[in-house]
Amino acid sequence: MSNPSTLTTSLQKAGMRVTPQRVAICELLANSHEHPTAAMIYEELKPRFSSLSLATVYNTLDALVTLGAVNVLGHAGDDTVHYDADTEPHVNLACISCSRIIDIPSEHVTHLDAEITAASGYKLLGARVLYYGLCPECQKKQIEITRN
Amino acid sequence: MSNPSTLTTSLQKAGMRVTPQRVAICELLANSHEHPTAAMIYEELKPRFSSLSLATVYNTLDALVTLGAVNVLGHAGDDTVHYDADTEPHVNLACISCSRIIDIPSEHVTHLDAEITAASGYKLLGARVLYYGLCPECQKKQIEITRN
DNA sequence: TACAAATTTAGAATAATTATAAATAAAAGC
DNA sequence: GCTTTTATTTATAATTATTCTAAATTTGTA
Known part of the structure; x- marks a missing residue:
């Protein structure tokens, strides 16, 4: 949950047009804790923009990155690649x-x-601090599978 | 540059066979500072294992991961996905x-x-601490391109 | 040596992403 | 407001990294 206008203004500053599709993508990214993929964004916005194309989602994401x-x-x-609009330093943990x-x-x-810049x-353009492993729930499932 | 036998023994402990192909892949990973991709590993080992298959490289990497x-x-x-045999905590920096x-x-x-485990x-199975941006040389090139 | 299980291999299949070209929308100039 | 230019979106085709599959090979074991 970061500020949607941070994203749109960064597009604007780069001389890019702030189109309705781009605004929607930025809002969704900024309001999400889900670390969405391009496909997730596409599916969520399809109802509002019936003619939305996956290419637009990818293009916008690339620009923002x-x-x-x-x-x-x-x-x-x-x-599939996951994105994160929260550029404040933090650790991402994936299952x-x-x-x-x-x-x-x-x-x-x-x-x-x-430290790194110095x-x-x-x-620096971005960070990818992602630890991965098994969440508590999936650990249980793994044990159940192993038992069979 | 980590210890090749660490990798092979971890395969062994998991009940997997330590085949020549797997040993070669482990050695290459352990002796490399390049953070290689599956394709890079395949190309480097092709001369020694003329019948090597990309599938073997992917399978071995998956197992190790x-x-x-x-x-x-x-x-x-x-x-393409890059791998790192150095699991000691450190920062990776990509251009x-x-x-x-x-x-x-x-x-x-x-x-x-x-901190995360607690x-x-x-x-936890692994970490991906990767910052990305432009290295000094590529920054120069970017400026040259912009001038044209 | 013979058997069983695991592994490798070659090639086909999958699917995420990128490229292309036409259609649309927005901005600038008049 | 109309025209021209430029950027963007869209639909679809193309690309390509990765995974899957089935046959061939190797390995471990007795």
Whole structure:
């Protein structure tokens, strides 16, 4: 849950048009805790924009990522890339069985940005701090499967 | 550059056979700083194993990841997944233009594992601490392109 | 040596993502 | 307001990383 206008203004600053589709994608990203994939965004917006194309979703996501306004978390047990509009330093925790991603607050990540910039000379665009494993529920299921 | 036998023994412990192909894949992973992709591993080993199949590389990587012996870093500007045999806490830094990934030492990441395990109840299998941006060389190139 | 189980292989299949070209919408100039 | 230009969206085709499948091979065991 971050500020939707942060995303749209970053498009605007880059000289890109703020179209209804882009606004909707930005809002959905900003209001979501789900770390959605392109397909999830597409499905959620289809009812409102009946002619929406997946290509538009991908294009908008790419633009936001290149501008550093959205982070690419990568796969989470599925084959699809998850995105995160919350660029404040935090830890993402994925379950590779049910492919859900949750946020974990952490004091330590807040220092990484400065540390890396100082050490590397890179121009940082985003972060992917994602730990993965099995959530408590999927651990239970695994044990049940093993028993059979 | 980690210990190759760590990888092979983790396969062994899981009841899997330690075949020549798997040994070669483990050695390559352990001796590499390149954070290789499946295709890179395949190409490097092809000369030695003329009949090597990409499926074998993917299968072995999947097994190692599931066992927590290798980390999946995800995409790095290309469309291919990069792997890291160094599971000691550290920061990976990718350039999304040339798709190279380097390591950055960091005091802060060493604490994350414990912090996350304590807070979540997840069974952790791996970490993906990857920052991305533009390396110094690619920043120069970008500026040259912009000038034209 | 012979048997059973695991693994490798080659190639086909899948599906996420990207590219293309036409249609549409928005901005700028007049 | 109309025209021109440019950016964007859309639908669809193309690409390609990865997974699946079934046959062939290898390995471990007795």
